Amino acid sequence: MTVQARPVQRRKVFYIPGYDPFHPRRYRELYRKEGAAQAALSGYRIAQTKGAGPYSWNVEAEIDGAEVHTEMEVLVWSDIVSGSMDASIPATYAQLARTAWTYIASGALFRLMRLRKGPVIAALYPVIFLILQAIVAVAVGAGVAALGVWALERFVFGYGLFDGYWTARAAGLGAGLLAAWAVLRTFKRHDNKVFAYYLMHDYAFSARWRGANPPELERRMDAFGAGIAEAATAGWDEVLVVGHSSGAHLGVSILADLVRAGLPAGRVSFLSLGHVVPMVSFLPDANRLRRDLHVMGAQDVVPWVDVTAPGDGCAFALCDPVAVSGVAPEGHRWPLVISAAFTQTLRPETWAALRRRYFRLHFQYLCAFDALPGTPSDYDYFRITAGPERLAERFAGRSHSPSRLTLPANRYTSQAA
Structure with a gap:
């Protein structure tokens, strides 16, 4: 031109x-x-x-x-963008599963790795980080539940006045679930430091529609x-x-x-x-x-x-x-x-x-x-x-960068009519 x-x-x-x-x-x-x-x-x-x-x-x-x-x-x-990020903690983990499945089942994740590993690692980062957060929450919840059962049996139901076996376990489970939820809420509240939820919503935005707008x-x-x-x-x-x-x-x-x-x-x-x-x-x-x-x-x-x-x-x-x-x-x-x-x-x-x-x-x-x-x-x-x-x-007369990558790595090449 x-x-x-x-x-x-x-x-x-x-x-x-x-x-x-x-x-x-x-x-x-x-x-x-x-x-x-x-x-x-x-x-x-x-x-x-x-x-x-x-x-x-x-x-x-x-x-x-x-x-x-x-x-x-x-x-x-x-x-x-804000509307797509307005998701609860359970909904975000559902997004995680759906997004991971979309990129893995389609083969896109493995083909993207043939280009640059940096953005693929960036895409895996929220998945791994959110899973680690869930593991921490489960571990804390399990610890609180076990401690609660022990404390109830030792100090409340331990005098033989009545059998508190199931009551102790139900109360301990409830305390453990509350503790796990509190941990997840804390992680989400401080996501501006780690961007796990933010990035998860980002990749999920495209994955939900499988690349369509x-x-x-x-x-x-x-x-x-x-x-x-x-x-x-x-x-x-x-x-x-x-x-x-x-x-x-x-x-x-x-x-x-x-x-x-x-x-x-x-x-x-x-x-x-x-x-x-x-x-x-x-x-x-x-x-x-x-x-x-x-x-x-x-x-x-x-x-x-x-x-x-x-x-x-x-x-x-x-x-x-x-x-x-x-x-x-x-x-x-x-x-x-x-x-x-x-x-x-x-x-x-x-x-x-x-x-x-x-x-x-x-x-x-x-x-x-x-x-x-x-x-x-x-x-x-x-x-x-x-x-x-x-x-x-x-940029008239300027050539492409010598490191320009043109490898056609995409499995899907169909185009809209």
Whole structure:
């Protein structure tokens, strides 16, 4: 497709979060804080003000001698996420069983291991952790039950006035069940430290529908697409769609719909960050997503750049989501797969502080890189979203990362009609 040379002066950015129940102001504040940090490091100016909508903000930047106005908007589906997480403890363990069965029985889990082990370990983490929590709860409950039976028989029914054998055991069992439940409740109350319930709900969200989108999410995606299509005709120099984590595969489907509907070329660009596409596209009923990946892989309407990093254990780093899903079309050209190269773009002391903070690293794409400028990477989230170059211009002539993985490991390659 033709790359326009005229600098961007006005840009509209639509940000699609991943499976995140938090209020979208979190992303506004993250952009404000990290944008200021990156500007100080890289020697440009960036300022942020409140936007017209409840989930938007304005960015005024002077980068490479050019002044650029950007309007950022979060496409909100956190209410759908929160609704899917509103499950009791027994319901969460039922989700665990259903999700594990879906990924194992379909063969998806074992095929995902052929790509990157990091995100597969991340998927197994909540299963193992929740099972361990259940074991601890059972052990505590059994101990309390045994202690209760002993205490009742020794101090209450031990004087031979009447037989309290079954009464002691019933009371002990009740105390044990209450203790086990208290342990499980305590674990859930402190899940913000370990994220076991959060991640379980995340993987269960896709597994419940075997890779298809629930109707409520499809309706929301239609609304997102309508907003993007309207912006594409509103005179912006660039409309940029950014999909992070699970938001990446939502972006694929939303933009594929627009491409099929006749979206004019050169109006919209797509940046996917830290994608987890195979976790969905490898499931049996992900026919819609596989069709959309196939469409987006060869179209000449929307330039698509995919950024991941081997240091992000929650993403399928440098895996071409179209190719590994087994649906690469003839003339496959998108996405351009590049690495954020955390070990090179972060100072050694910063990398040392973050390398074990796996969930924080999954958001590093949206943050400042303190080894820039002067590093091999040209990935800078704030230059991309607030600078004078379009996405296609910035990465024109750039080759895929040498470590790009294209192995078609998916068992299921059927596509929606």
